[in-house]
Amino acid sequence: MTHVRTHRPASSTTVHVTIAARTLLGLDDEPGEVAGIGPVPAALARALAADGDWRRVLTDPVTGDVLDVSPRVYRPGAALRRFVQARDKTCTTPGCLVPAIDCDLDHEVPFEEGGQTVRANLHASCRRHHRQKTLYVFETRAAHRRRRRAAATTRWGGPAEAPF
Numbered sequence: 693m694t695h696v697r698t699h700r701p702a703s704s705t706t707v708h709v710t711i712a713a714r715t716l717l718g719l720d721d722e723p724g725e726v727a728g729i730g731p732v733p734a735a736l737a738r739a740l741a742a743d744g745d746w747r748r749v750l751t752d753p754v755t756g757d758v759l760d761v762s763p764r765v766y767r768p769g770a771a772l773r774r775f776v777q778a779r780d781k782t783c784t785t786p787g788c789l790v791p792a793i794d795c796d797l798d799h800e801v802p803f804e805e806g807g808q809t810v811r812a813n814l815h816a817s818c819r820r821h822h823r824q825k826t827l828y829v830f831e832t833r834a835a836h837r838r839r840r841r842a843a844a845t846t847r848w849g850g851p852a853e854a855p856f
């Protein structure tokens with residue numbers, strides 16, 4: 693039997709949901725399981741799994757013992773994108789009105805620095821503002837200090853301190 697285990701961040705908490713692949717696909721309604729809680733209805737398990745990071749886990753169908761864990765993490769990108777677009781509505785740079793559906797999904801903590809592709813670490817950013825933020829990575833220390841002073845008065849800065 694194939695299970696999909698999701699690691700779903702809710703602020704700093706990770707929820708581990710185990711759900712049979714057939715159930716995830718809607719082919720049956722076997723209960724899923726939330727670690728530390730126990731069985732949950734199939735519909736709830738599917739909802740929890742909708743935008744987590746998924747990892748395939750093969751289990752023995754009789755004993756439930758884990759036989760193999762895929763080293764790869766899968767990301768259901770479309771569902772996550774729709775969520776962030778609906779939540780943010782526009783580019784999250786203050787004053788920018790570019791609709792979120794025309795924006796990039798930008799990592800608050802950069803992917804290269806271990807930032808996860810999950811709701812809490814993603815926001816809508818139009819191409820122009822996304823590029824500006826990415827370019828900040830290459831600025832000098834002096835430029836960084838100048839920008840921090842400016843950010844202190846405008847409440848808007850680059851990737852290091854922007855809470856968006």
Ligand SMILES: [Zn+2]
Nearest residue numbers: 783788818821
């Ligand atoms: Zn923008």
